[in-house]
Each structure stands twice: as structure tokens, then as C-alpha cells.
Amino acid sequence: MILIALVGPRVVHQFSCRLNIFRKFCDLPLPGDGFENGFDCVEGPLKKMCKLSDVDSITDESFNTNEDESYNQTHFSLRKGFIENARIDAKRVLDILGQDGPELDARLVLDKLHIRPSGLLLREVLFGILENINCENKSKCAKLAYNFFVWCSQHEAYRHTTNSYHLIFKIFAECEEFRAMWRLVDEMIEKGIPATARTFNILICTCGGAGLPRKLMERFIKSKTFNFRPLKHSYNAILHGLLVLNHYKLIEWVYKKMLLEGHSSDILTYNIVMYAKYRLGKVHQFNRLLNEMSSIGLSPDSHTYNILLHILGKGDKPLAALNLLNHMKETGIEPTVLHFTTLIDGLSRAGNLDACKYFFDEMINNGCMPDVVAYTVMITGYVMAGEIEKAQAMFQEMISREQIPNVYTYNSMIRGLCMAGKFDEALSMLKEMETKGCNPNFYVYSTLVNNLRNAGKLADAHKVIRQMMEKGKYAPLVFRLRRHRRR
Numbered sequence: 001m002i003l004i005a006l007v008g009p010r011v012v013h014q015f016s017c018r019l020n021i022f023r024k025f026c027d028l029p030l031p032g033d034g035f036e037n038g039f040d041c042v043e044g045p046l047k048k049m050c051k052l053s054d055v056d057s058i059t060d061e062s063f064n065t066n067e068d069e070s071y072n073q074t075h076f077s078l079r080k081g082f083i084e085n086a087r088i089d090a091k092r093v094l095d096i097l098g099q100d101g102p103e104l105d106a107r108l109v110l111d112k113l114h115i116r117p118s119g120l121l122l123r124e125v126l127f128g129i130l131e132n133i134n135c136e137n138k139s140k141c142a143k144l145a146y147n148f149f150v151w152c153s154q155h156e157a158y159r160h161t162t163n164s165y166h167l168i169f170k171i172f173a174e175c176e177e178f179r180a181m182w183r184l185v186d187e188m189i190e191k192g193i194p195a196t197a198r199t200f201n202i203l204i205c206t207c208g209g210a211g212l213p214r215k216l217m218e219r220f221i222k223s224k225t226f227n228f229r230p231l232k233h234s235y236n237a238i239l240h241g242l243l244v245l246n247h248y249k250l251i252e253w254v255y256k257k258m259l260l261e262g263h264s265s266d267i268l269t270y271n272i273v274m275y276a277k278y279r280l281g282k283v284h285q286f287n288r289l290l291n292e293m294s295s296i297g298l299s300p301d302s303h304t305y306n307i308l309l310h311i312l313g314k315g316d317k318p319l320a321a322l323n324l325l326n327h328m329k330e331t332g333i334e335p336t337v338l339h340f341t342t343l344i345d346g347l348s349r350a351g352n353l354d355a356c357k358y359f360f361d362e363m364i365n366n367g368c369m370p371d372v373v374a375y376t377v378m379i380t381g382y383v384m385a386g387e388i389e390k391a392q393a394m395f396q397e398m399i400s401r402e403q404i405p406n407v408y409t410y411n412s413m414i415r416g417l418c419m420a421g422k423f424d425e426a427l428s429m430l431k432e433m434e435t436k437g438c439n440p441n442f443y444v445y446s447t448l449v450n451n452l453r454n455a456g457k458l459a460d461a462h463k464v465i466r467q468m469m470e471k472g473k474y475a476p477l478v479f480r481l482r483r484h485r486r487r
Helices: 015-025 040-048 054-062 073-097 106-112 119-131 138-153 162-174 178-190 197-209 214-221 234-244 248-260 267-279 283-295 302-314 318-330 337-349 353-365 372-384 388-400 407-419 423-435 442-454 458-470 476-486
Strands: 005-007 010-012
Touching: 073 106, 073 119, 073 138, 106 138, 119 138, 119 162, 138 162, 162 178, 162 197, 178 197, 197 234, 234 248, 234 267, 248 267, 267 283, 267 302, 302 318, 302 337, 318 337, 318 353, 337 353, 337 372, 353 372, 372 388, 372 407, 388 407, 407 423, 407 442, 423 442, 423 458, 442 458
Parallel strands: none
Antiparallel strands: 005 010
16 A cells, blocks of 8 residues: 655655555644644544434344345335324324323333334334423333333334334433443343444443543443444444544544454544544654555545644644645645644644645645635634734635635634733624624633633623623623622
8 A cells, every 4th residue: 555655855656665664653742732722624524424313223233134125015014004004003002102191001001002002103103202391301211111111021023123212312311311221231141132333332422421420431342241243333333432532542442342353443443543643642653554454455535644643743744744635635635724724723733833834825826715714713823922903914815715704713812812902802703703603602702701711800890791791691790890899
């Protein structure tokens, strides 16, 4: 496989040479250098790749069949009738469950309906409950779903499947019934029902979002009952789920398990693992990963190059980055706005604003019109360097090119104006963003209030806070301001 070896202005095409040189230009500051959210240009696109919709995926699995696809018309009609009957029965069940009250024995009433449980009926009923969950009825919905789930399991002719548990997990997750969900996980394992990659994906996303201890997830995925085989891309589903939740060490563990069990990787696997290594400060391990890619005939794709460009930018290696962009073109991958923005973001964090401006102009010269993200990255770079005039000029250029500033653009500009002591302009910009339909978020308000407060402009800070309170937002800032006044 041919990869990029960047030596001065030359592009060397031998893979072994590329690895040796790559080791040199990957010597850069490690993540965690004081910047937050500095990896969105790289991590965001990766997180969107192969993104699973739990509900849609479960729906697809519910109708898997081993039968030949060439059904005759009679078979099709019977199947259609079965589906319609299940939906009618589901509506009857939902009507009964909707009457839930202290005097209603839902299970007894369901028995009187003489409805036969099936996977399709369970799916229709649980989806009906799932679609109606809101902040006020979570407890009730979880109870109704569980009652119906148990009622189905009490019939001898019916047995829950992995997909059945996935559906109830989803409802418990939406209702924030995490302990109940984990009890069902234990029940599922005790009954010998295989846990698949999708099981893991639902649980890791739910528990990670809820802040539950990661050890629970480690215990689960290390369990002998965890079955990786049912889905073709199960390992990628797991790795992707971990990436979404920033569990980089678990990505390493799952990848090692994947190799030990003899499963092959594809380019998505390597992109996720390479990015995890980078976030863990293990850039030196890229060489081994690139060797593995070469040995199975894989070449970098657009996302791989995006990772490399971010590394080169953060490492303040503009010449190597330029050569990499040129090599991308040679291999048939045209650099996009995303690639240039990723590089500029990294160079900005390295403090090389001259290189940022060079690649920003190169982006335009290559026919890539900067979008709001590209402009915001440039503006933020100038603001952090204290060059507010250049930030303002870039902001005006952005407007002239009909790129609409977003809340992050305005936040950077307001921060820069405050840093330059231009508080009247900062307050005017707050009004401007509101008149243009861009609603300030917590960070915009807190940036302005904190800077006004630190500059001793408490009256102006109070005006901003009153404006916030009129909109019913961010009351805690009032306490913070009062605490400042008492000092």
C-alpha cells in the first residue's frame, strides 16, 4: 500500500519510508493541553459514520427471515394480514394500558382480550409506548411497558428474544429507569439469551449518558455470555458507540479482543482506533496501525487524512500538512472544507496564525468556499491571540460572503471584544445576534457577564442578567454575581 512520507517538499511513496518519517512529525503536544472541545472537526465526522439508530435498527431486526425472498402472492397476502391483525391487537392493548389506574388489573384485562402474544405484537405495543413518552409520564410508561413485557412472557407459546429486550431497554432508558434496565440485563443473561453488539450499543450509550460507572460496562462486555457474532459489523458498532461517549481506553480493549478472536478490521475500525490512540497520547502507536492497514491492503480514506491533518496542525507542521494535502489529490481524494478547517484548527491551537491564514487562502484557491465553521475557527484563533482587529475583519468578510454567524461565532467575537475592553461593542453584538434570530446560549451570556463583572461594570452585568431572567434562563448566574459583590 502507498501512504504518505513527508520529507521537506518531497512526497515519498514507499510505505516503509513513510512510517519512519511519520514518526518524526508526530512528536507533538499531547491532548489535554488546556483547550476544550478542540477535536470536534475530527471527532464529529467520525461519530456520524455508521451512526446507528437504535429504534430503526431494532425494527429492521424484528423482521429478519431465512425464507427465500421470492414469496408468492398468497404468502404475501397472509403476511400482510398477520401484520394488520397485530396492529389492530396492539391498538386494543394500548387502549387498555392507557386506562391504567389503582383499580385496574391490566394483566387480568389483557387475558380477557384473548390476544396471542407475538414478537410483532410486542414490537407494536412497545413502540406505541415509546412514541408517547414525555417528561411527565416517564414513570407510568415504564410501568406499562414492563407489565406488558411480563404478561407476554407468562404465555407458554411465547419466548422473548434479544430484540424484545432491546425494545424494553430503550423504553427504560428513555424513562431513566436505569436500575430496572440493569435488572433486565441480568435476567437476559441468566436466561441464556445472547447479548449482541446492539445490546451493548444501547447500554453503553444509555449508561454513559447517565454517568453510570464505567466498570458496569466493563463487567458486561467481558462477560462470557456476550456474543459478537450476530451482526456483520458488530465490532464497529461497539467501537462507534464507545467513540460517541469518548471511552477511548475501552476502544483499545475492544480492539485487542477483536484481534484476539481473529476478526478483521476495515477502514472505519482503524480510523476510530487511531483517533482513540491520539486522544490517549499514543501517537507513536500509529506506526503499528499503519503497518496493519498496509498488510491487509487498506488505504487511508477522507477521515484518515482528516485525523493526520489535525495531528500535523496541532504539531505546528505546516509544510508536512501541505505535502499531505498535495498527496491526497494525487490519490484521488480532493481536500474539502472539512480538511482545511481541521488543519487550521490545529494550527490555531499551536499558535501559528500565519499558517492558518495561508491555508485559509489555499482553501479558497482550491475552490472550497469557507463555511461558518471555517470562519469561526479563524475568528477564534485571532481572538485567542489578542488580535481583535483581524477577528473583526474576518467577521466582516464572513458576512460579505453571505455566511451567517452562529452562536459560537458570536461568542468568540463577544469574548474578543471584552478582552480588548470594547464592552459597548460587545453589548451591541449581543443585541445584533438576537435581532438576527441567533439566540444566545449559556456560554454567550456567561462570557459577557463574567467579563463585565471582572471589569467592575456591574450595572451593565445586571442589565444582561435581567435580560436573561426575563427569558427565564440561567438563574444560577445571579447567585454568582451576588457572591462577587460581597467580596
